[in-house]
Amino acid sequence: MVRRIAVLLSxxxxxxxxxxxxxxxxxxxxxxxxxxxxxxCGGAGCLDPYRYCAELFLDFGRSPPLCVVENICDRLECANTNRRCAVFEGFPGQVKCID
Structure with a gap:
């Protein structure tokens, strides 16, 4: 029983x-x-080889996975002006602001 509760809480x-x-x-x-x-993005990623699948960290939450270009940060800015936009690879990747 304790194990079930721990799994449920996790x-x-x-x-x-x-x-x-x-x-x-x-x-x-x-x-x-x-x-x-x-x-x-589709289940297999992006059809365009010059785009990759990433989620944008927006003020209302994460976007659905989108096929973004490498320079997506040129079109974005950080809500906190003391930070900078960065792209993290993965599937899906992440586009968010860092120090």
Whole structure:
């Protein structure tokens, strides 16, 4: 019984913290920019070899995985002006602000 409770609590913690975004990590679009030309990632990633799959850390949470270009940070700025945009590889990768 104790083991079941521990597993349940661990799963709940992952669900609660997995979707949230730290306010210092938030990226936002620069004025005049939009993501309307950015396709969603499929299960196998992006069809375009010059794009890769990444989630954007936005103020309302993480975006769905999008096929972004390497210089996506040129279109974004950090909500906290003391930080800079960075791209972390993985599947999906992450686009967020760091020190």
């Amino acid at each position: 799963a709940t913690l992952v669900l609660v913290t997995g979707c949230g975004v730290d306010k210092d990590e938030v990226v936002k679009l620069k004025e005049g920019e939009n993501l309307s030309d950015t396709p969603y």
